[in-house]
Amino acid sequence: MNKLIFPVPTGTLNRKRLSLAVAGAVVLAASIGAIAADDKPDPKNAAAAVKPALTVTTTRALPASLPVKLAANGNVSAWQEALIGSESSGLRLLEVRANVGDVVKKGQVLAVFAAESVQADVAQARAALLEAQATAAEASANAARARTLQSSGALSAQQIGQYMTAEQTANARIAAAKATLAVQQVRLNHARVLAPDHGVISSRSATVGAVPGPGTELFRMIRQGRLEWRAEVTAAELSRLTPGMAARVKAANGSELTGKVRMIAPTIDPQTRTALVYVDLPTSAGQNAPFKAGMFASGRFELGTTQAMTVPQQAVAVRDGFSYVFLLGADQRVTRQKVQTGRRIDGQIEIVSGLKPAAVVVVSGAGFLNDGDMVRNVAAGVPSAKPSAKPPAK
Structure with missing residues (x-):
């Protein structure tokens, strides 16, 4: 069969094309509107973006009066030591009445x-003195009679001179006998070893039964029990110290005592370039004394x-070997600031440079912050609220 083809008018075809173009434009506009609607910020997402990272407390950097101290190290030594030795010769040590620490x-x-043996020598010297005194008495009597007969001519001048000389010789023998007796008395006194001063026995080498020679050390004593701290100070710091200045010395057990500078050495060691500063320590005897001679101690002037x-020590965070503080801005964001620290005392740390006075710094939580973090500032001493535990579901 033959199909019949009818011609389409040109005006009708143009109207169809126009309708399709308008419909496509409407669809394209709707798509663009939907995409634009998706790009608008969500209020819930915006609130989540500015949520504080941490709850912190802040304070201001304030001026304070801090003590100036000079640290030093040194040894604890005896103020003066007394060496107690034997002055006798050939005598046996019979008894020792003192020990170390007494x-x-x-x-x-x-x-x-x-x-x-010394007592026997003393008795012999005393008898010799008595004999010399008896001889001197007889010589004195003969000399007195010779003086009375000198004018009568019954005795010659030679005989009278002999009597006078005998008297003088007898008196000289008395003096010699007294000296000998005194020497023996001294030897007898040396049979007892006496303490030359008040103090503490620091060492003992005396042994019962030994026969020490003259000058042998038997005891060593710390005079008056006084100890001193010999601090080593560099030449540059020596001019800052004066006699009478207070010093705090720390013992090995942690206890501290307050001493006083007694003297500054007039010379400096050419090897170490340091000088000794002598600090008198309070006298404390006994086994529990915090300081003992020979101990190493540290201290400060x-x-x-x-x-x-x-600022408080919590406000300083140490990272990579440097010290930082976090400054709180008006927008509740923190800024990391590098500072140089100094002295530390009673929970406070000195800021030498890098921080302006009265600057607001973060105290608690500074170690967990980064530069630019947003925080929530609360009053110091008020702990942040903890979420309450929910009861278990039945």
Whole structure:
């Protein structure tokens, strides 16, 4: 069959094309509107973007009066040591009455030697003195009679001179006998070893039964129990110290005592370039004394006070070997600031440079912040509220 083809008018075809173009434009506009609607910020997402990272407390950097101290190290030594030795010769040590650590008084008997031979020598010297005195009495009587007969001519001048000489010789023998007796008395006194001063026995080498020679050390004593701290100070810092200045010395057990500078050495060690500062320590005897001779101790000298700007130690965060603080801005965001620290005392730390006075710094939580974080500032000492625990679901 033959199909019939009817011609389409040109105006009708153009109207169809126009309708399709308008419909496509409407669809395209709707799509663009939907995309634009999706790009608008959601209020809930915006609130989540500015949520604070941490709840912190802040404070201001305020001026304070801090003490100026000079730290030093040194040894604890005896103020003066007394060496107590033997002055006797050939005597046996019979008794030892003092030991290490004993507190003794001046004149106290520390040791006793066997003095039988010395006592015999004393008795012999005393008998020789009596004999010399008897001889001198007889010589004095003969000389007196010779003087009375001198004018009568019964005795010659030679005989009278002999009597006079005998009298003088007898008197000289008395003096010699007294000197000998005194020597033996001294030897007898040396049979007892006495303490030369008040103090503490620091060492003992005396042994019962030994026969020490003259000058042998038997005891060593710390005079008056006084100790001193010999601090080593560099030449540059030596001019800051003066006699009478206070010093705090710390013992090995942690206890501290306050001493006083007694003297500054007039010379400086050419090897170490340091000088010794002698600090008198309070006298404390006994086994529980915090300081003992030969101990190493550290301390500090009190040089006065100066004004400084301080912040709490919690406000300083140490990272990569540098110290930082976090400054709180008006937009509740923190800014990391590098600072240089100084002295530390009573929970406060000195800020030498890098921070302006009265700057608002973060205290608690500074170690967990980064530069630019947003925080929530609360009053100091008010803990943040913790979420209450929900009851278990049944």
